[in-house]
Amino acid sequence: MNSIEFQNCFILILLCLFSLLCIFLFFFKKPKDCSELPPSPPSMPIIGHLHLLLSSLIHKSLQRISSKYGPLLHLRIFNVPIVLVSSASMAHEIFKTHDVNISSRGLTPIDESLFFGSSGFFSAPHGDYWKFMKKLVVSKLLGPQAIQQSRSLRAEELERFYFDLLDKAVKKESVEIRKEAMKFTNNSTCKMVIGRSCWEENGEAERVRVLITESIALSKKVLFATLLRKPLEKFGISLFKKEIMGISDRYDEVLERFLVEHEEKLEKQHHHHQGVDLMDVLLEAKGDEKAEYKITRDNIKSLYVELFLGGTDTSKQTIQWTMAEIINSPKTIVRLREEMDSVVGKSSLIQETDLPNLPYLQAVVKEGLRLYPPVPIFGRRLQEGCKMGGFYVSEKTTIVVNGYAVMRDPTYWEEPNEFKPERFLDSSRRLGQEEEIREQVLKYLSFGSGRRGCPGSNLAYIFLGTAIGMMIQCFDWRIKGDKVNMEETLSGMVLTMAYPLKCTPVPRISRFPMSY
Numbered sequence: 304m305n306s307i308e309f310q311n312c313f314i315l316i317l318l319c320l321f322s323l324l325c326i327f328l329f330f331f332k333k334p335k336d337c338s339e340l341p342p343s344p345p346s347m348p349i350i351g352h353l354h355l356l357l358s359s360l361i362h363k364s365l366q367r368i369s370s371k372y373g374p375l376l377h378l379r380i381f382n383v384p385i386v387l388v389s390s391a392s393m394a395h396e397i398f399k400t401h402d403v404n405i406s407s408r409g410l411t412p413i414d415e416s417l418f419f420g421s422s423g424f425f426s427a428p429h430g431d432y433w434k435f436m437k438k439l440v441v442s443k444l445l446g447p448q449a450i451q452q453s454r455s456l457r458a459e460e461l462e463r464f465y466f467d468l469l470d471k472a473v474k475k476e477s478v479e480i481r482k483e484a485m486k487f488t489n490n491s492t493c494k495m496v497i498g499r500s501c502w503e504e505n506g507e508a509e510r511v512r513v514l515i516t517e518s519i520a521l522s523k524k525v526l527f528a529t530l531l532r533k534p535l536e537k538f539g540i541s542l543f544k545k546e547i548m549g550i551s552d553r554y555d556e557v558l559e560r561f562l563v564e565h566e567e568k569l570e571k572q573h574h575h576h577q578g579v580d581l582m583d584v585l586l587e588a589k590g591d592e593k594a595e596y597k598i599t600r601d602n603i604k605s606l607y608v609e610l611f612l613g614g615t616d617t618s619k620q621t622i623q624w625t626m627a628e629i630i631n632s633p634k635t636i637v638r639l640r641e642e643m644d645s646v647v648g649k650s651s652l653i654q655e656t657d658l659p660n661l662p663y664l665q666a667v668v669k670e671g672l673r674l675y676p677p678v679p680i681f682g683r684r685l686q687e688g689c690k691m692g693g694f695y696v697s698e699k700t701t702i703v704v705n706g707y708a709v710m711r712d713p714t715y716w717e718e719p720n721e722f723k724p725e726r727f728l729d730s731s732r733r734l735g736q737e738e739e740i741r742e743q744v745l746k747y748l749s750f751g752s753g754r755r756g757c758p759g760s761n762l763a764y765i766f767l768g769t770a771i772g773m774m775i776q777c778f779d780w781r782i783k784g785d786k787v788n789m790e791e792t793l794s795g796m797v798l799t800m801a802y803p804l805k806c807t808p809v810p811r812i813s814r815f816p817m818s819y
């Protein structure tokens with residue numbers, strides 16, 4: 304009897320211990336999947352995965368490793384942790400579930416630089432300054448209403464672009480598309496943000512364009528400088544600081560002139576609100592004691608550097624890439640012309656207001672941006688640790704999104720490497736969107752996503768639609784050889800053509816009268 308009781312007691316104790324163990328495991332140990340980092344491809348001692356970023360086509364080397372090891376990877380550059388996102392479903396998860404958490408870029412600023420420095424908007428953390436500026440930029444420059452108000456400025460520039468091409472056509476000269484496109488995007492942006500074009504006569508316009516091209520070319524170094532800033536600081540090393548500050552100083556010179564010009568104008572006008580542009584509004588906000596946020600002169604200058612970079616180069620690249628694909632695809636040209644001739648006609652130049660009635664042209668632009676996103680990868684930083692794709696990612700991790708890989712993922716895109724604008728036409732697009740909602744995917748990332756997504760996308764679609772529309776409406780294009788070489792390269796972190804597109808315009812409709 305005693306021994307039975309003893310046995311029962313023993314079993315009871317064992318049961319108690321076992322349940323205590325279970326409770327302990329359940330409450331005190333993190334669930335296994337939550338403590339686990341995303342998988343990591345093989346790395347090198349000390350440098351980690353730095354070699355992947357040193358490749359000349361970073362977006363492609365990252366695309367290769369993600370297709371081999373998975374859509375969410377943990378990488379390490381020295382001791383800087385990075386999580387690489389490369390699929391439409393992971394993109395959906397981070398932008399829909401963790402948007403606020405990843406709404407800072409976390410690039411350590413290069414302090415005094417006007418270009419990725421601490422006074423910038425692009426690299427500003429998600430906080431009061433960013434919110435104040437975003438509201439201002441959207442309401443005064445990039446929102447639908449502001450865009451409508453500046454329509455005539457861009458119409459003038461489109462016409463100038465047309466006459467420049469016509470001039471070359473008459474002389475039977477070839478043109479480098481990216482150069483002509485840059486004049487158009489840059490002059491339009493200048494008019495919108497400083498109220499006038501940069502002067503061609505005294506070399507001001509060319510200086511600005513050279514500065515923009517040089518800063519884009521430097522953007523890879525800037526990325527390294529900001530990414531490795533913290534670890535290298537301990538050794539007193541400041542990567543590429545001289546080059547970066549050299550560019551910043553040249554921007555400063557140009558922008559100081561624009562600012563003084565505006566201050567003098569404001570002075571003269573005694574604050575009469577005539578011809579108010581973004582710079583006037585910013586200067587007023589700077590002087591306003593009661594403003595929600597006190598902005599500085601450097602804040603204004605840095606924003607302008609970013610608007611010049613954002614507004615000019617990316618759009619120019621897409622115009623070049625898309626024209627190259629169009630020239631390689633005679634059936635696209637035929638279809639574009641059919642649409643354009645019936646909607647716009649042959650007696651007037653395409654206008655912004657025509658764009659909503661040109662769905663095929665819009666699909667062509669979207670497809671150009673899908674295949675060749677000018678910003679193929681972009682970064683954010685995780686504010687607080689969280690679960691992603693079933694793994695645990697800790698706070699302060701840099702999140703790198705490979706938009707290029709997402710937009711060429713064969714799981715979500717049929718024949719992903721082919722130029723097929725039809726995929727964006729209404730009937731197929733509607734299907735695509737339903738599928739996206741059902742499958743919880745985000746597969747179009749040319750402009751990023753979420754609250755830090757590109758605020759200039761509406762303006763960009765207008766630049767692209769009108770420029771490409773005009774070039775196809777008004778000219779035939781001759782190239783040397785049968786096909787344009789579509790090889791890719793990176794200029795800094797921007798995707799561009801390894802062999803710039805050169806072609807000769809041949810007028811296809813009679814000359815429009817000049818209106819300016």
Ligand code: HEM
Binds near residue numbers: 424426618749759760
């Ligand atoms: C084809 C043209 C363009 C492309 C492909 C493009 C792409 C992008 C991308 C990928 C980002 C980062 C988005 C993210 O982190 O989710 C971005 C941000 C930004 N873009 Fe654009 N962009 C274009 C045109 C423009 C234009 C025309 C402007 C203004 C004039 C502009 C201004 C900006 C600004 C200010 C940011 C920073 C936004 C922030 O940090 O809150 N972009 N752009």
